[in-house]
Amino acid sequence: MIKKNSKIFIAGHNGHLGSAIYRILYKNGYKNILTVDKKKINLLNQTKVFNFIKKNKPNLVIIAAAKVGGIYANNKYRGKFIYENLQIQNNLIHGAYLSGVKNLIFFGSSCIYPEGITKPISEKLLLSGTLEYTNEPYAIAKIAGIKLCESYNIEYKTNYKCLMPCNSYGPKDNYHNKNSHFFAALIKKILYAKKDKKKYIEIWGSGKPKREIIYVDDIAMACLYFMKKKTKETLINIGSGKDYSIETYAKKIMKHLNVKFKIKKNKKMPDGIKRKLLNINLAKSYGWRPTIGFKEGLDLTIKDFKKSFI
Ligand SMILES: NC(=O)c1ccc[n+]([C@@H]2O[C@H](COP(=O)([O-])OP(=O)(O)OC[C@H]3O[C@@H](n4cnc5c(N)ncnc54)[C@H](OP(=O)(O)O)[C@@H]3O)[C@@H](O)[C@H]2O)c1
Secondary structure: OOOOOOOEEEEOOOOHHHHHHHHHHHHOOOOOEEOOOOOOOOOOOHHHHHHHHHHHOOOEEEEOOOOOOOHHHHHHOHHHHHHHHHHHHHHHHHHHHHOOOOEEEEEOOHHHOOOOOOOOEOHHHOOOOOOOHHHHHHHHHHHHHHHHHHHHHHHHOOEEEEEEEOEEEOOOOOOOOOOOOHHHHHHHHHHHHHHOOOOEEEEEOOOOOEEEEEEHHHHHHHHHHHHOOOOOOOEEEEOOOOEEEHHHHHHHHHHHHOOOOEEEEEOOOOOOOOEOOEOOHHHHHOOOOOOOOHHHHHHHHHHHHHHHHO
């Protein structure tokens, strides 16, 4: 049972999701939070990770550390994405098990599910088909992490949960020109087009693939919710329950900012999977719901972006 004074280790506390989890847990009275900087412990180093967990004995490990990126980075750095993710999660999950840590939350993403399956995608459809090529190495690492948690739960009676969110957005997102996710890229392109008085923005691919997005604090609140909840299942989807095409998102952001740019489509860039809307009925059946609407989330994200970049 996780209590307010339980010791909670957040791996990846400086990242987009990890920092939101830190903020939400702290705000809700969980102040015994353990973190470690990458300079001190690179999570790829098995010995250092095992020793750190053994020495600190947390009651719960939250894995928000990973090698993460958008379609370009996933496709270009295929080797790094599979190796680093497998290594980081193996070190943390097995290290937690070796030190008797009973509770763990592992994060992955909706790209674990195959192409061409029924939407919205329920957890039962994991491994029911072929993965989309551009993020296959990343997805395979994440699926291995889920199966590691599930197998330890069965063999060692651990309480290791795997939360699979859709695309997220919000503070501390990655706005790198090539390595970011689509939504961060749209926000950046539109805000800079406004600032630089441009006539158009360019989007990658046809703009037709549909994507579901969730404000990052909603994922952090799902983490808080499920770390305290007993669940039968290891794998639980987390999403907003709605998806729109990438082109529609571009138009929604422009409308929100009261600007209108021509949308040029760079068809040399891949589209990725056509649609990956998650079925979130399982999370809802345990009483969790997303709470931050698109307009509110977008407003907070734009304010945060302007503070850091413009
Ligand atoms: N962003 C999304 O849309 C999204 C959606 C759903 C789920 N998720 C999941 O949430 C998790 C976190 O994603 P994110 O978007 O928060 O990514 P992020 O912002 O890149 O954060 C990842 C964190 O992990 C750290 N890290 C990576 N490699 C490390 C290493 N070898 N040693 C120590 N620390 C290391 C990074 O530190 P450095 O930056 O210093 O390397 C960073 O602080 C991932 O598992 C991802 O699948 C993300």
